[in-house]
Amino acid sequence: MSADVKLEDVWIRFGSFEAAKDVNIHIQEGEFFSFLGPSGCGKTTLLRAVSGFLEPSEGKVLIGGQDMAGIGPNKRPTALIFQNLALFPLMKVWENIAFPLEVRGVGKAERRKRADELLELIALPDQGDKMVNELSGGQKQRVAIARALAAEPDVLLLDEPLSALDLKLRQHMRTELRAIQQRVGITFIYITHDQGEALTMSDHVAVMSQGVIEQVADGNTIYDSPQTAFVASFVGENNHFQGKVTAADGDMVTVETPSGVLRGRNIERDGKPQLAAGDQALVFIRPESLRFVDGEKKRDNVLEATVERQEFEGNFWQVFLQVKDCPRVVSLSMVNDGSSVGHDVGAQVKIGCDAAHAVALPVGQMAAE
Amino acid sequence: MTSDRIRKFFVLFFVCGFFLYLFGPLIIMGLTAFNSSAFPRVAPWECFTVEWFDVLSNDTRLLTGLRNSFLIGFGVVLFAVPLGLAGALMLTQVRERVRPWYYTIVISPILVPGVVLGISTLLFWDRIGVMFGASRDSLFYNGFFLTIIGQSTFIAAYTMLVFISRLQRFDSAQEEAALDLGATHVQTFRKILLPFLKPAIASAAVLAFLASFENYNTTVFTAISTSTLTTVLASKVRYGIDPSISALAVSIVVLTVLGAAIHEVFKRREEAEARQAGLVAAGVMERKSTQKQWFLEPALIMILLVFIAGLGTAFFAGTMGVEECKVAVREQKRIETQKRIEELQQRQQAERAAQQAAEEARRVERSQRTGTENFNSIFSSDNLQPQAGDTAPATPQSERAGTENFNSIFDTQNLQQQSGQQEEAPARTGTENFNSIFDTQNLQQQSGQSEGQSGGQSGQ
C-alpha cells in the first residue's frame, strides 16, 4: 500500500513564531520526495505535522485523501525515522524491528519470522540477536528503517537519517535507501539539508527557507532553473551579479550590471515570467558555466577579470577571479583534462558564458554563505 | 621537598582522621557486640562471645518491632515508589513555566520536620475517621496504615528525586517512536519507559525501604500502639540497654555490606558487558556468545565464602570456651575484690589497733581521773566493729533481709556484690533495673538472683 500526502494551506505557529507559512504541497503516492533547506527552516516541523506529533495551526494534512485532523501519530499510516533514530536500546535488534508487530498483538513466532525477513531486506541477516549498541552507525540506520517498515506504513518519513554518518557510508546508504524505496514501493518523504542527497535520490525536491516553500520540482529543474534567488544561491555553487533589467523579450532578459551587460533566462513562476523592464534583478551564473574567452569563440556574456587564486580539486580546477566592479570573488571551475588552467595568478583575462546558462531572477533573500 | 612531605603527612593524617570519624563509632559498636560485658563497652575487654546474638534472637519485643519495621518498609515501598514515579512523570508533563513551582511543592515534604508530618498525619486521619464515624479499630487509627501513609509523604519525594534524575536521561524521541509505530500510550509506558526506569525503580525501592526502616520522628506519632524497631530501640535506651543492640547493629551492617557488595559485582559485570558490546560494535572483538551464569561469578563466590567463613569463625570462637572464660573473669574479679576487701580490712584493723592503743592510753588516763560515762565513744571503732563483723561472714547474701544494710552502702561487702552483679546482669532480661540501678537493695537482690541463674545455667 502506498498513499499520497497533501498539505493544504498549512500554517504552523509556535506563539508568534511562524515555523511554516502557507505550505501547499502534493506528494504523489510511491514517490521519493525530499525537503531541502538550511537548519531551522521548519523541515522537521512539517514532518511532525504529517506524522501527527503536532497539529497545524491552520490548514489541512491529507494522507491518502483522508483528513488527518485529530488523528494521533499511532493511528496514522505513517512511520517516522527520527533524526537520532530513537532505537530502543534495551531491546535486541529483532525485538526493535518487531516492535510495531508486538504492539499489535502479533505472536512471537510470527514476529520473529517477519523480523528476519526485514533483516534480510536491509542486508543484515543473522544480526537479530545483537543488542542495538553492538551495531555500527550504518547498521543502526538500517535497523531503524526496518523497524519503520515493519509497521507497514503507507508513507515513510525520514528526518535527516544519514546526517550522523561519515561521507563514505552516507553515499552508500543513499543508494541503499533508494533501492529499498523502489523495492517496497511506498511513499518516502525525506528531509535533509544536504543538497547532494536530495538531488541524487529524489523524484521531487521541495526547497524551504524560513518556513516558506520556495520551489517544488525535480532535481534537474531545481538546479538548472531555480525560481527564486534563495534556491539559486542555496542549491549548488553560484555567482551572482546585481543590476537593472533593460529589456525583457520572450523568455530572455537583458540586465545592466556595473560589471557589464548580461543576458539570461527569465525564469517563470506559476506560469508567469517574473521580470519586466525596469526591475532590479540578480543574474546567476554557475562556476561550471563560466569559461575563459579566447578571441575567436563568441559568448553572450563577457566579463573582464583578474585571476586571484587557483585551487586544484582533483577532477577539476577551481579558479577565483576579481571581476571589474563586482564586490564578490567570482569562481570558475574547469574540468581537469591534464593540462593546467593556462593563466597565471594576476593575469588579465576575459570570462563569459552563453545566455542560456545564465539565470535572471528578482532580487530576494539569499542563502547564507 | 620537606614541605611536600609535611603536606603529604597532613593529608594522610586528615584522611585517617576522617575515616576514624566515620567508622570509629561503628567499629566500637561492632566490638561491643562480642564482649561479654553486660553494658555495651569495649574496655575492659572480658570475653569474646556471641551470646548477645542469642539474647537478640530471644528478645520478642525487639523482634516484633523488627518485623513491623519490615512490613511498614515494604508497605512504604509499594506506596511511595509509584507515587514518586507519578510525581516525576508529572514534572515532565507540566509546562516549563509551572515546573519550578510544581517542583518546590512536591519536594517540600522533605523540608518539613518529620515530627510535624507525624502529628499532622495523625490529626488528619483522625479528622477523616471522625467524619466517617469510623471506630477506633478502623483503618484511620491503624498504626501500620498511618505510618505507611505518614512516612510516604516525604519518602515519595525522595523516590521522585531518583526518578527525575533518571528521566532526565530519557530520550523522549523513544516514546514518540513507539507511538509513531502504533503503540498506545499504555503500551509505550509499559514497554519503553518502564524498562528504562527499572534500575531507578530498584534504587528508589531500596532508598524508600531504608528511609522507612530508620525513621523515628514520624513513626513515633503515627505508630500509635504498633511498635517498630526504632521505637523499641528508643524505649530500650530509656530503660537500659545491653549489647544485644550492638548485635542487631552488627547484623544490619553485615547484611548491608553484603548486599552492597553483591550489587557492586552485578554492576561491574553489566559495565563489562557494555564495554564488550562497544568493542564488538567497533569490530575490535568477537562477541562471546556464552552467557555466564550469575552464580559462577568469581567475585560473588569470594564474597559469599568470606561471609560464611567469617560467620563460622565468629560462632565457633564465640561459643567455644566462653563459659570457661567468663568463669575465669569472674574468678579474677572476685580475687581482685577479695584482695581489696582484705586490704581494707587490714587497714581498718590497723586503724582499730591504733585507736585501741590510744583508747587504752586514754582509759588509763581516765581511770586515773574520776570515772564518767563515755559518751564520745559512740562513733568509736568499738561500735563500728561489731557491725563490720556482722556483715563480713554473711556469705549467702540472699538470706539477708531487705533494708538492714542501707547504711553500709560503701561497705566492702557491697562492692563485692556489685562487681559480681555487673558480670551477671546480661543474663537478666528486660529493663527493670535501670532506674533503680543505684539502689543497693536492688543490687543485692539482683546479684543473688543472677547468681542463682548462673548456677542454674551451669547445672544444665
Ligand SMILES: Nc1ncnc2c1ncn2[C@@H]1O[C@H](COP(=O)(O)OP(=O)(O)OP(=O)(O)O)[C@@H](O)[C@H]1O
Ligand atoms: N516546540 C517548538 N516551540 C517553539 N519553536 C519551535 C518548536 N519547534 C521548532 N521550533 C522552531 O521552528 C523552527 C523550525 O524548526 P525545525 O525543527 O523544523 O527545523 P529543521 O528545519 O528541522 O532544522 P534542522 O535541519 O536543524 O533539523 C526553528 O526556528 C525552531 O526554533
Ligand SMILES: [Mg+2]
Ligand atoms: Mg530537523
